[in-house]
Amino acid sequence: MDSIWDRIRRLFSEPTKSEAGVSPDQNLNDKEAPLSIAIIGSGIGGLSLAIGLLKHNVPFTLYESAAAFSAIGAGVGLGPNALRAMDMIEPRLRKLYDGISTGNTSPEKINDMFDGMMAEPGLGENSGWHGAPVTSPHFTRTSAHRMGLLDIMKSLIPAEMVKFSKRVVDVEQKGEKVFVTFADGETIQVDTVIGCDGIKGRTRKAVLGSRYPDEVHAKYSGVYVYRCLLPMEEAQKLLGPLAGDAKMFMDNGRNLAMYPVEQLKTVNVVWFILDKGTWNSEENTEEVSREYMLSDVEGSDPRLIKFLDFAKPLKWALFHHKYTSTYYSSQICLLGDNAHATTPHQAAGAGQAIEDALLLSSILPLVKKSSQLPKAFQIYEDIRRPRAQKVVDTSEETGRIYMFQDPTIGSDMQKLMVTANERLPWIWLHDLEKDVRTAKERFLAEANSSN
Numbered sequence: 001m002d003s004i005w006d007r008i009r010r011l012f013s014e015p016t017k018s019e020a021g022v023s024p025d026q027n028l029n030d031k032e033a034p035l036s037i038a039i040i041g042s043g044i045g046g047l048s049l050a051i052g053l054l055k056h057n058v059p060f061t062l063y064e065s066a067a068a069f070s071a072i073g074a075g076v077g078l079g080p081n082a083l084r085a086m087d088m089i090e091p092r093l094r095k096l097y098d099g100i101s102t103g104n105t106s107p108e109k110i111n112d113m114f115d116g117m118m119a120e121p122g123l124g125e126n127s128g129w130h131g132a133p134v135t136s137p138h139f140t141r142t143s144a145h146r147m148g149l150l151d152i153m154k155s156l157i158p159a160e161m162v163k164f165s166k167r168v169v170d171v172e173q174k175g176e177k178v179f180v181t182f183a184d185g186e187t188i189q190v191d192t193v194i195g196c197d198g199i200k201g202r203t204r205k206a207v208l209g210s211r212y213p214d215e216v217h218a219k220y221s222g223v224y225v226y227r228c229l230l231p232m233e234e235a236q237k238l239l240g241p242l243a244g245d246a247k248m249f250m251d252n253g254r255n256l257a258m259y260p261v262e263q264l265k266t267v268n269v270v271w272f273i274l275d276k277g278t279w280n281s282e283e284n285t286e287e288v289s290r291e292y293m294l295s296d297v298e299g300s301d302p303r304l305i306k307f308l309d310f311a312k313p314l315k316w317a318l319f320h321h322k323y324t325s326t327y328y329s330s331q332i333c334l335l336g337d338n339a340h341a342t343t344p345h346q347a348a349g350a351g352q353a354i355e356d357a358l359l360l361s362s363i364l365p366l367v368k369k370s371s372q373l374p375k376a377f378q379i380y381e382d383i384r385r386p387r388a389q390k391v392v393d394t395s396e397e398t399g400r401i402y403m404f405q406d407p408t409i410g411s412d413m414q415k416l417m418v419t420a421n422e423r424l425p426w427i428w429l430h431d432l433e434k435d436v437r438t439a440k441e442r443f444l445a446e447a448n449s450s451n
């Protein structure tokens with residue numbers, strides 16, 4: 001009978017020769033025994049890493065607390081950097097994504113991230129503002145339904161490699177092994193844990209808890225959202241042809257983002273509200289009355305208020321990791337939101353998780369023994385942390401700009417759209433090939449010099 005690795009080799013049948021000249025198969029065979037790798041969390045980050053490791057024939061087991069693959073929220077937009085990272089991780093992933101993703105309806109808007117409009121009655125017309133795009137020839141508008149994205153990712157991963165209903169409650173390194181304890185009482189020992197367990201992930205504490213205890217818990221960003229997904233016909237009844245393309249309606253202290261998903265069948269809507277208070281709950285959602293929700297958007301264009309007929313009166317607080325001094329501790333490493341959860345104002349968080357996965361799945365195949373793991377993680381951190389942290393910081397600023405809170409821009413839409421167009425290309429145009437090349441070359445040079 002075929003072993004799981006025979007099947008994986010067939011599934012990922014094109015051999016990849018790395019730029020550094022090390023083929024993954026050759027590298028795997030060089031090892032005395034493959035490292036045991038536990039990936040915690042099967043969100044976009046964990047699954048991207050799993051696909052990347054499979055591509056390089058690196059074994060792992062993925063542990064997920066939920067009973068099945070699941071996603072919170074509806075839509076997720078991906079920029080060109082995220083799509084390139086997908087392509088580099090596994091070209092078939094990118095192809096599958098292209099099959100489920102949705103762009104703008106209007107052909108002349110395929111390169112527009114969104115049209116910047118106003119949320120005031122008249123959508124800006126009464127103030128003489130007729131909308132302007134955030135656009136770039138390097139950007140193609142694409143979004144997906146989160147569950148659709150997880151479905152295509154999971155289709156590339158053999159079911160045997162994922163264990164569900166495994167909630168991690170403790171991660172600790174003792175000697176050269178990392179011990180992972182689950183809520184069901186089982187403890188496993190592995191060479192390394194990659195924590196992809198999201199913004200509240202347990203592995204963050206294992207990495208930062210003793211050295212940077214103040215950084216373990218995510219901080220409230222001062223913004224909460226109401227979210228809904230509605231049929232395109234309903235959105236069109238409200239907004240006519242405006243509903244078919246991504247829009248950002250801006251206002252003082254609030255803004256509404258909307259874009260089509262599910263092959264234009266539905267529209268994803270997020271109302272962002274600048275909080276006048278603080279968030280005191282342990283939970284990141286809070287049920288409110290419908291009247292409370294409507295009072296948050298009072299005075300906006302009635303059509304935008306009507307979107308909330310499709311939303312539960314539920315506030316979702318947006319948290320982020322403002323400070324993360326390191327992404328690893330010895331043989332435990334963080335990836336995705338667990339490392340750098342950001343507010344979603346630049347639609348860039350998932351893309352950063354995919355970039356992490358690209359880099360880590362490029363270096364881990366070169367690691368021959370567990371003592372080399374900290375070196376690999378240091379290189380990953382040196383390359384990924386400054387960029388991902390900048391996404392966290394600039395996203396917060398961007399959110400404030402879209403809510404007219406920047407004192408130099410205020411509600412001057414002309415100025416605002418100039419700034420909005422300048423703020424994103426550094427995320428989209430980043431040289432990922434160089435990141436991967438640098439990481440591999442550095443690892444090979446440093447690992448060889450310490451042998």
Ligand SMILES: Cc1cc2nc3c(=O)[nH]c(=O)nc-3n(C[C@H](O)[C@H](O)[C@H](O)COP(=O)(O)OP(=O)(O)OC[C@H]3O[C@@H](n4cnc5c(N)ncnc54)[C@H](O)[C@@H]3O)c2cc1C
Nearest residue numbers: 041043044045065077168197198336337344347349350351
């Ligand atoms: C309103 C909103 C809109 C957004 N829009 C965009 C967008 O348009 N574009 C974009 O790029 N990003 C967007 N983001 C950000 C994006 O959703 C995240 O960056 C991305 O989902 C992070 O993926 P992840 O795999 O790191 O974490 P998650 O998706 O949170 O996955 C973590 C996984 O770990 C599991 N887990 C957690 N704890 C444990 C445990 N103890 N044991 C085992 N398993 C565990 C969870 O069940 C989950 O499956 C948005 C975020 C929000 C809140």
